[in-house]
Amino acid sequence: MVQKPGVRHYFAEGVTSRGYISLLPDMMSEWKRTYVLMGGPGTGKSTMIKMIGLELLDRGYEVDFMRSAQDPDSMAGFSIRRSNLAMLDLYEVAPLKWRAPGIVEQFVDFMPLCDLRKLDQHRLQILELEDIEKRLQKEIGIRLAEEFGEKIRPKAPTFEGKQERPWLLNIYSSSDLNEGREEPWSKAQGALRKLQKSKVTPFFLHGLDCEGWLNLAPHYLSDFDQIRLDGKETSEAMDWILSEAEQLGQIIDMVLHPLYPDKVIGIVFPQRNLAIWQGGPEELKDQGLDRPFSSALKNALVQFQNARERLKSIYMNEIDFSRVDQLRDEMLNQILRDLEGLK
Template structure:
């Protein structure tokens, strides 16, 4: 009996204080892909369900797959990758519009718009346009809340940074870098970085799939930190060092501070480096733990604790408001999907699925 493949869950994009931040270009780069299927079609036309069906079928054949979830609707997929086949399926509609770069070579469009009956949609033109406008307004408001939250986040980081013992922090970072790479040989070719999110700001709050990314990794470095006393600079150094030594790595960014790397995977070394703090709480069992919170000077920290607690409370309140507003946008989007679901011929999608399975998994002679 064929062993079932594993599923890695990630976010290819996230809602952030700066708006919608996408790493879609890193899902499966053109230079690495055998085939990219770009799915076009409106909401509720079966794009996500189609990708899930293909992905589940692949795992039943013993292949590992990557499910890329939508940060605005985590139950839906924005993309699917089957790494061993070098094949990806991408939702090519807004807000992450994807168009063919090398059509007919690696890129192929699957037009789900061919499966709907326009006559069933036209009578609801004004309703559909009104709903789209309401969704846009909700996201605009959500990003205002998140931008305000980021200001409080920065204020917290600025205040707490005054209590960091910088010399001890330097020593700890130097120790970790040495421990990580002392016995790692340089390779002849340069490495590369794949940027994604393990955590996203959603209508359900801050969600993460860190445990599926780390998986059965043998060596797991775990940095316990605070928002202000963190490993931001160290994680950049780790990523730069690994790439300079010729390794291909994955960097997973913070949705609040997108310049901050929260997790690094180096598959060739069977190594994961992850962080733990208020917004990022991995459900894993580390092999090495380093405590950055111990680098705070309590004599300096004590007098500013009230300010820090106040800023943290305001920050989390604004973050919650942003998440709640995204949830409202999701509810309105559900109204939009109802119009399209009623106009779709799903039998055509079933036929397309059968054809795709025969193409990807031809019968063995």
């Protein structure tokens, strides 16, 4: 994968051993305008996100592409860093109350572009496949927890209704992170409290795939000067760096471990072109991610992807892609007008 200047790829959500984690609530607090694409899989939403994002990139905008945690090869959205404008595929993000005060939202429904009469003939099959997806999502989480020694249990999102927006309280989690702690994720929470003078953006650079882990870190960090930390004291060193970064007052990208999201594995200072990483970004073994998946976990992942592909094929057969292309041109022109207004 070749990464163009001005573009970043990362995951705003993750399927972890502690449940489904979403970092979107925190990111959205900075956005001013959001386009929300609605509709079933295979209706062209991810392709539209990619094509509009690339067009904006060619026009000189800095674009962050958010990969889908459920399907790492698909785009779940993008954001324009300096203009605080974003686009999301509602089908690909966590089912949570993600709307934030002050955001101007435009919902774009792809379903009218489908032959709804023919689609209704597949209604029972669609419902069955959606139920299979939900069951397999739960199974994948349980398998990850079992294989990596974690214990999870259902828990409702904790961020709704909060007046303040400290980062940890705005993460959506489908499970408890750790039982018996007075304050969950205490190390990460303590570190982030020390960074109030800086703008911290947390995300993942690893996505769960049928074959293992999709690692975006080498591409993300390819243009950065790198300091690689090794040894038993690496975690302590990272904590110390975070505490010292309190006075920097600049943008800090914080990369979280894809299985244990309370663990910071990378700190990136874009304004200084510097990245500090635990081990080597290209080495999965340095993050403990080289362990092969069990046949049960692989089977659940393959079944989940098969269900998604079957759902996509149903919608793709009934969508009018010429109308999707027309809609894409209209949306691009509107976004360009919005970006001019947000300057």
